[in-house]
Structures are given as C-alpha cells and as structure tokens.
Amino acid sequence: MKRLLLMAAAFAALAGPAAAVNPDEQLRDPRLEARAHELSRTLRCVVCQNQSIDDSDAALAHDLRVILRERIAAGDTDRQAVDYIVARYGSFVELKPPVQGDTLILWFGPLALTLLGGAGIALHLRRRARLAAEPFTADEEAELAHLLNSDAPKTGTLKSGGPA
Amino acid sequence: MKRFLFLVPALLFAGLLVAFGIGLTMDPTILPSMLIGKPVPAFNLAPVRPGDQGLARADLGGEPVLLNYYASWCVACRAEHPMLMRLRSEGVPIHGVDWKDAPADGDKWLQDRGDPYIRVGNDQSGRTGIDMGVSGVPETFVIDKQGRVRYRHVGAITQDDWANKIAPLMQRLKAES
Numbered sequence: 001m002k003r004l005l006l007m008a009a010a011f012a013a014l015a016g017p018a019a020a021v022n023p024d025e026q027l028r029d030p031r032l033e034a035r036a037h038e039l040s041r042t043l044r045c046v047v048c049q050n051q052s053i054d055d056s057d058a059a060l061a062h063d064l065r066v067i068l069r070e071r072i073a074a075g076d077t078d079r080q081a082v083d084y085i086v087a088r089y090g091s092f093v094e095l096k097p098p099v100q101g102d103t104l105i106l107w108f109g110p111l112a113l114t115l116l117g118g119a120g121i122a123l124h125l126r127r128r129a130r131l132a133a134e135p136f137t138a139d140e141e142a143e144l145a146h147l148l149n150s151d152a153p154k155t156g157t158l159k160s161g162g163p164a
Numbered sequence: 165m166k167r168f169l170f171l172v173p174a175l176l177f178a179g180l181l182v183a184f185g186i187g188l189t190m191d192p193t194i195l196p197s198m199l200i201g202k203p204v205p206a207f208n209l210a211p212v213r214p215g216d217q218g219l220a221r222a223d224l225g226g227e228p229v230l231l232n233y234y235a236s237w238c239v240a241c242r243a244e245h246p247m248l249m250r251l252r253s254e255g256v257p258i259h260g261v262d263w264k265d266a267p268a269d270g271d272k273w274l275q276d277r278g279d280p281y282i283r284v285g286n287d288q289s290g291r292t293g294i295d296m297g298v299s300g301v302p303e304t305f306v307i308d309k310q311g312r313v314r315y316r317h318v319g320a321i322t323q324d325d326w327a328n329k330i331a332p333l334m335q336r337l338k339a340e341s
Contacts, residue, residue, distance in 0.1 A: 046195060046299040059264060060299065063290050088297045090198050 036069045044093045197316035205295040209285025212270040219285030225311030228337035229257040236269040238301040244320035248280035260284035308337045
C-alpha cells in the first residue's frame, strides 16, 4: 500500500501541468514567451468558454495564441496585446473581468448586498433593544397581570417584540 | 407605507427570479459583436472560385448585404446551405467567406451544392474572421450601405431567424441613406 502511494505521488509529480501551447507556436526569446504564456492564461477561449486559450485545443485558440505572440514580438505591452483581442471579441474574453460599467454589479454587488443586509440587521437589533428598554404602560401592566392570572384568551394590546 | 415593508424581500426575490429566468433562457455561447455600428475592417481575400476576383472590403457597401462565413468542414453550414440558396434565388445579395479552409475545398463545396454568393473570398489563415470576431462557422453579418456591421448572426440561419430578425433589418437598411 505504501509503495503504491509512493508510486502515485511520483507519477503526480512527473505529470506537471499539461500545456496546449505547441512547440511551433513558442517565441524564441524565453522572456517574451513567458509573458505571452502568462497572458494566454488570462484569456478565455471563445469556442470552449471555460478554458483559457492556453488550455484549449480549439483551432481558434491556437490562432489567438499565435496572434498574441505576434503582438508581443512586435513590441506591444501586455495591455495592448490583450486589448487587440478584446477589440475583436469583447471584454468577455478576459477571464478576470475588468472593472467597467457593465461589470459593476459583478464586482460590487456582493459588497452592496452585505452592507444592505448588515444595515437591516443593525436596524432590527436597535429596535428590539429600544422596545426592551421601554417600560410598560399602565394598560399593558394591567393586561399582563390579567393574562398571568387567568386562562382567558388575550385581547391584544401587548406590543409585539416586547418581553413575553 | 411601513405596513408594506415586509413585502420588500418578497419583491426582491421576485426580481431575482425574473433575472434568472431571463438569464437561463439566453444562449451563453452567443457573444455580442464588438463591431455593431462600426465599419468592416479592411481585408482583401484570395478567390475561392478559380479565376475569380475573390472578395475585398471595397466590395461591401452601396446596398445592404449579407456576409456569410462558411467552411467545407462545417456541418452546420450544410444545414444552412439550402437557406442561402433560397435567399439568393429571392434576390438577397450575399457575399461569402470560406473560413479556415483550403480554396479547393471551398470551391468543391460550391460546385457540389450550389453557389449562393455574389463574391466569395478564401480566408485560409482565419485572420479576417478573427478581425470580425468570428468564433465559428456559420456566422453571418448584415452590412449596411455605408459598409458598417449592423447585425451578427451566430449559427445557421433558420426560416425563423430570417423572417423575424434579418429580413426586417434588411428592409430598414434599404430605406436608410
């Protein structure tokens, strides 16, 4: 069993991340290639949408990898190279969506909901504390005494939310 | 006013249901085109038909046209082809781009099945398609008189698509100056 586990671990270590980048696509300059590789992991393949173009085996992903490398080799900055593809396929291809008009809900929606919910809870707690601190009126005292001393159905002037 | 405050969460939930209902019935594989309202990028494509003049950016404009991307290896294009033939026989102007395909294969396709195109160019590298934001074939663009992209249709054109979306748009574009 121990040997089997060891073997499994060895194979797992050997496997490494499978790269769809074919040798013929790679740039000669390792620094440029590293940049292109990093960028291609952040771009969505429009054919198989939940893979990056780095992972995807689709023909279009291959073309986009090549184009990305052409832009990098031509001296584009990372942003310019990505923008070149975004100009054609839209910001949807960025796996990490940029903060812009149509992604505001995506970025800040959870925060807004948390604040809204927090405000609701705070209001509720404050109201409960206030009601608990408020003394009963004479009428309420009378009804309470009546309820406690009889089996009669309650008539209902007791404030809800007050101490039962 | 305060009496109805308890309805707020229910209304919010109803709103969410509507949003999800709309979202779930949309096809997430169809992405909006970046080119709507913008001029078709420059291109100049080699011919598919031997001895023909291919298709260039300058051929677009003047009158509203369809620009149809197809390929001989594309199964959905087979389903779409009879529709294109019908439209052409009804006088709808269609240009074609043979995308990521050998010109000889693209030509054989036209010879075997019929040729619905006025002009047709070969985009073997696929670059013209990428400039147009094509994610696969078939895809069809509606180009207006000024040579601007007005609509992008992903997938085969069905009778329904034609009657309800594309034909009315072509009519409107014809009326534009």
